Amino acid sequence: MSRITPSMVEHEIQRFWSAFCSKSVEQFSQFYSPSSVVFGPAAERAESGSVASMRRAREYMHPEAKVTVSLGHIEVQTLSDTTAVASYPYSFAARNVAKDFRGSVDQVVDHARVTQVFELRDDGALQASFGHRETYMLHRGDAHNPVDRTLEYSRPFNSLKLWMALRAWIERSMRHARRLADVLDADPAFEILHRPQLSALCFRHRPDGVPGLDEHNRRLAQAIQADGRVYLAPAAVDGRVCLRVCFVNFRTTDEQVDDVVAVIRELGDRLTM
Numbered sequence: 001m002s003r004i005t006p007s008m009v010e011h012e013i014q015r016f017w018s019a020f021c022s023k024s025v026e027q028f029s030q031f032y033s034p035s036s037v038v039f040g041p042a043a044e045r046a047e048s049g050s051v052a053s054m055r056r057a058r059e060y061m062h063p064e065a066k067v068t069v070s071l072g073h074i075e076v077q078t079l080s081d082t083t084a085v086a087s088y089p090y091s092f093a094a095r096n097v098a099k100d101f102r103g104s105v106d107q108v109v110d111h112a113r114v115t116q117v118f119e120l121r122d123d124g125a126l127q128a129s130f131g132h133r134e135t136y137m138l139h140r141g142d143a144h145n146p147v148d149r150t151l152e153y154s155r156p157f158n159s160l161k162l163w164m165a166l167r168a169w170i171e172r173s174m175r176h177a178r179r180l181a182d183v184l185d186a187d188p189a190f191e192i193l194h195r196p197q198l199s200a201l202c203f204r205h206r207p208d209g210v211p212g213l214d215e216h217n218r219r220l221a222q223a224i225q226a227d228g229r230v231y232l233a234p235a236a237v238d239g240r241v242c243l244r245v246c247f248v249n250f251r252t253t254d255e256q257v258d259d260v261v262a263v264i265r266e267l268g269d270r271l272t273m
Contacts, residue, residue: 004120006076009086012118017069023061029053064096064104082120089113173199173247176257180245183261189268193237200246202237205268214241216271223267230260 019027032038032049047055060067072089079085092109099105177196184190184203192203210216218241221234235244245260 176247
């Protein structure tokens with residue numbers, strides 16, 4: 001098997017745009033694997049390779065359409081014997097682009113930059129890697145591997161709904177940590193040791209007249225765990241014993257965050273009596 005080279009990548013890029021501008025539907029469709037997933041910067045949703053190829057042929061390759069492109073310097077970085085990354089500036093103009101019921105429109109993309117990944121297949125044919133063909137995800141022909149629909153494999157947006165749920169959960173947990181930090185920071189009986197960056201917060205209960213704050217916070221953490229209404233753990237930051245709260249439950253509400261402060265204050269005051 002031959003090795004991928006910058007000249008081979010540059011040739012394929014020129015061949016792609018030549019097929020596009022000459023409106024060669026047959027040559028253009030060869031650049032899209034039917035099982036690939038295409039997500040353009042201006043697209044409303046992801047598309048399969050076959051759908052994207054047919055849509056672009058309908059929009060840009062009818063007799064009344066005219067497409068021109070100007071490519072800048074193509075930079076190619078080889079990653080292995082069979083893969084490479086290309087990046088280059090381009091300007092693109094299209095007239096009479098078909099847009100369904102909206103009629104035809106003109107499109108202009110001026111001084112943009114595109115980055116593409118290329119793979120050299122066993123048969124020596126070079127094609128832009130719009131989809132994924134990792135060796136650890138076996139595919140038979142164009143059939144999907146079950147892992148294509150898992151949370152880990154979300155780059156082609158196959159698991160977008162799962163990622164959105166996960167992101168909402170993380171953002172909510174981080175908001176709870178910020179809410180707790182704001183409440184504690186406004187109370188002179190508490191000292192926060194950092195502003196929360198994620199969903200964890202370390203702080204100390206420091207009531208007036210308590211000399212051994214390390215021992216007090218250690219005993220307070222044990223009392224909170226024994227009480228059972230909320231759960232947190234002791235920690236140490238810069239040699240100072242503190243309380244550590246980490247929000248991880250997606251069912252946690254803002255009211256329960258406020259309950260954490262009430263419980264800590266109640267049990268902390270009880271230890272100082």
